[in-house]
Amino acid sequence: MTSITTEVPSGAPVRTRGARRRVTPSRVLFFVSFLGLPLLLYVVIVVWPIAQAIYYSLTDWRGLGAAPEFIGLANYARLFQDPTFLKALTNNLILMVALPTVVIVLAFALAILVTVGGSTRGEIRGVRGANFFRMVSFFPYVIPAVVVGILFAFIYSPNGGLLNGTLGLIGLDPGIAWLGDPNFALIAVGLAVVWNLLGFYMVLFVAAIHSVPAEIVEAARLDGCGRLRLSVQVILPMIRENVSTAAVYMGIVALDMFVYIQVMTPNGGTAKSTEVISRYLYQTAFFDSRFGLASAMGVVLALVTMLMAVIVLFGFRRKDV
Amino acid sequence: MDDSTDPTILDTPAEKLGASRRLFLGLAGAGAGVAALSACAAGGGSSEEDDGEAGIGTGEGEVSEDNPFGVSGEQPVDVVIFNGGYGDQYAKDAGTKYEELYPDADVKVSSTVNIQPDLQPRFIGGNPPDLFDNSGAQSMNAGALVGEGSVAELDPLIEAASLDGGTIKDSLIPGSLDAGIYSGKLYALNYVYTVYAVWLSRKQFEEKGWTLPVTWDDVMTIGEAAKAEGIALFPWGGQNASNYYRELALSMAIKEGGVDVQKKLDRLEPDAFEQDSVIAAYAAIEDAVKAGYFLSGGAGIKHTEAQAQWVTGKAVMYPSGSWIENEQKGITPEDYEMVGVPTPQLSTGGAMPAEAIHGTAGEPFFVPSDAANGPGGLEFLRVMLSREQAQNFSKITSSPTVLKDTIPEDAFGSTALASTNEMITAAGENTFHINHRDWYGLGPDTVTLWTEFLSGDLTADEAREREQSMIDAVREDDSIEKFDVPE
Numbered sequence: 001m002t003s004i005t006t007e008v009p010s011g012a013p014v015r016t017r018g019a020r021r022r023v024t025p026s027r028v029l030f031f032v033s034f035l036g037l038p039l040l041l042y043v044v045i046v047v048w049p050i051a052q053a054i055y056y057s058l059t060d061w062r063g064l065g066a067a068p069e070f071i072g073l074a075n076y077a078r079l080f081q082d083p084t085f086l087k088a089l090t091n092n093l094i095l096m097v098a099l100p101t102v103v104i105v106l107a108f109a110l111a112i113l114v115t116v117g118g119s120t121r122g123e124i125r126g127v128r129g130a131n132f133f134r135m136v137s138f139f140p141y142v143i144p145a146v147v148v149g150i151l152f153a154f155i156y157s158p159n160g161g162l163l164n165g166t167l168g169l170i171g172l173d174p175g176i177a178w179l180g181d182p183n184f185a186l187i188a189v190g191l192a193v194v195w196n197l198l199g200f201y202m203v204l205f206v207a208a209i210h211s212v213p214a215e216i217v218e219a220a221r222l223d224g225c226g227r228l229r230l231s232v233q234v235i236l237p238m239i240r241e242n243v244s245t246a247a248v249y250m251g252i253v254a255l256d257m258f259v260y261i262q263v264m265t266p267n268g269g270t271a272k273s274t275e276v277i278s279r280y281l282y283q284t285a286f287f288d289s290r291f292g293l294a295s296a297m298g299v300v301l302a303l304v305t306m307l308m309a310v311i312v313l314f315g316f317r318r319k320d321v
Numbered sequence: 322m323d324d325s326t327d328p329t330i331l332d333t334p335a336e337k338l339g340a341s342r343r344l345f346l347g348l349a350g351a352g353a354g355v356a357a358l359s360a361c362a363a364g365g366g367s368s369e370e371d372d373g374e375a376g377i378g379t380g381e382g383e384v385s386e387d388n389p390f391g392v393s394g395e396q397p398v399d400v401v402i403f404n405g406g407y408g409d410q411y412a413k414d415a416g417t418k419y420e421e422l423y424p425d426a427d428v429k430v431s432s433t434v435n436i437q438p439d440l441q442p443r444f445i446g447g448n449p450p451d452l453f454d455n456s457g458a459q460s461m462n463a464g465a466l467v468g469e470g471s472v473a474e475l476d477p478l479i480e481a482a483s484l485d486g487g488t489i490k491d492s493l494i495p496g497s498l499d500a501g502i503y504s505g506k507l508y509a510l511n512y513v514y515t516v517y518a519v520w521l522s523r524k525q526f527e528e529k530g531w532t533l534p535v536t537w538d539d540v541m542t543i544g545e546a547a548k549a550e551g552i553a554l555f556p557w558g559g560q561n562a563s564n565y566y567r568e569l570a571l572s573m574a575i576k577e578g579g580v581d582v583q584k585k586l587d588r589l590e591p592d593a594f595e596q597d598s599v600i601a602a603y604a605a606i607e608d609a610v611k612a613g614y615f616l617s618g619g620a621g622i623k624h625t626e627a628q629a630q631w632v633t634g635k636a637v638m639y640p641s642g643s644w645i646e647n648e649q650k651g652i653t654p655e656d657y658e659m660v661g662v663p664t665p666q667l668s669t670g671g672a673m674p675a676e677a678i679h680g681t682a683g684e685p686f687f688v689p690s691d692a693a694n695g696p697g698g699l700e701f702l703r704v705m706l707s708r709e710q711a712q713n714f715s716k717i718t719s720s721p722t723v724l725k726d727t728i729p730e731d732a733f734g735s736t737a738l739a740s741t742n743e744m745i746t747a748a749g750e751n752t753f754h755i756n757h758r759d760w761y762g763l764g765p766d767t768v769t770l771w772t773e774f775l776s777g778d779l780t781a782d783e784a785r786e787r788e789q790s791m792i793d794a795v796r797e798d799d800s801i802e803k804f805d806v807p808e
Binding site for chain 2: 060084153156157158159175176177178179180181182264265266267268269270271272283288289290
């Protein structure tokens, strides 16, 4: 990041600070409309609900008219003794590590292939047909998560599903009900997410790689740098910021997962093998009508998400930048 | 009920039925207090102390034998119907009949899938309809309606003379009013009757020379015969409906041990799942799992796929509610001849006869207490509760109403409806219903548990222990309102 210049261009007319601060109707209007309104909206529709949720998490509110009773941290104590919640939290943490890792590694590899993966002679370019691959791999991203969930439920179906059918063609049909088997269900759902989102991160990385100055890449090549080394040791450090942003986004997806889980394993899977906090929260609030407890889950999820974002963003930051 | 077009997030018809009742009861408990419900469950009859605050007075018309509510012939009547799985034609037909009785009345029958968004403002504005069908995913808070006195008591309705002679009360299936009784008073008239049974193809049974099962041993014999032909006995949707088999197991246990078994379960007693008949029922299911009678792959699919496997001949029988024929319309082969048989007996010496059924009523109709034409609303219900209209409903929807003996021998060509009707008639007073799953929201947890059990990952004893600890947790949790179960 370059520091922002604060110098006034020498040719521009010099103004005193007092003149800048003069209150005129148009300035007031400007601040009210550009600062006041958004701030008001932000407070009303973001800050206030969050504050409410935190408050409700300390009560036994059931989502009905009756006034909630303040019960301190009892909801939180209850959550951390609830095996289903702990299972959900564990699953979320597993996904939080696994999903960004898999997606970023694959997306980066694909992005490299379509940008600098081509012939090492002549101009730097991607593999043959790079444009086509780039376009096609973006397709899954435009499919809504709900549809992806439904499609993959069919693919994983033990009765003539595409996966078991394909394995059957090579004589390997294991007869596994992928989404119903506690050993595979979470992986199966995770792979659907990877398929869905991979294209987006690839496009993100492609754009980032294009912004890497061509001279640097060419210089590295002239110095005898191979494609693998070029991508890992030259390009990757230069797009670090994009990678960390991608990691945060994917981390948030992994901590949410509601749509995928709800569609593919509606009750949190056999033996709660695919339970995640968001789905359990939904059940607690809207089926069991325990809004206080559900709010506590929401607060825990929010804290985990923030912690993840902070760690990733600080972890990727380097002193020399 | 057509699931594919239903916008509800609940997956199976059983869940929908359960959720509506759970909401109903949960809100009733919160609104009117638990005592109200305990009294409610104690049954009707004690309406002497009723001061008529929520009642509907007689109308401006002259009260007579033919017009028990004093309906004014000139006043319009406004009815709102939930346009769900049963459509709205049956109500329009009832409206036509109402017009025949009161030619000067302007009858307006409208329908919607959004009961709550459409009607809540009308209640707040003081112009609610005269009668409405509080059903579907977006139904109104029934408990709040009752608690706030927004809906009228229907005791006058069931005491009134039926269009066919006798009182309406006497024309109903025993126990069918229970779901609409609060604090001993009737507020909702549940119009549709649901029987939980084991469903199968009579044609298949005739072709294979199997007899319809009465006991669990019969079921297992058929399972063995089916296995020999490469067919599974039971299909199952492990993702969202494996607890249909929980219903089967508990119903078998209740038929074996009597209604006390059900009461212990509904009271969440510490030894509810240690009762002999429950042990026997879970062991019976385990035998079927071990014998490989459950269709493989069930753990990974939903009820829709499982039911499609069943009607296309990959499995023999399926425990479900009587909505199943309507739900499978369009997939079931023409000549399938779907029929239901009552829950099998664990032994021939059970406490309840082989004919006993698990049955309950749904689709609650309310008359708002502020209705402009309350008597008209009651009268409309009286029309709906006539034999003619009940038959019309059954004909249109292949579902029984709460009116007994209204389905003709041929059941309008529906073998499933005919068998449902036979089961209801044969059962008589021998009906029961299991409440704790819906009362305490155990649906999702029983699904994931039963999928483990039916996959063979849990033994029957482990499954029972887990069920017991599930209800123990509910019982010991003071933050959950408990509903009383009458002696």
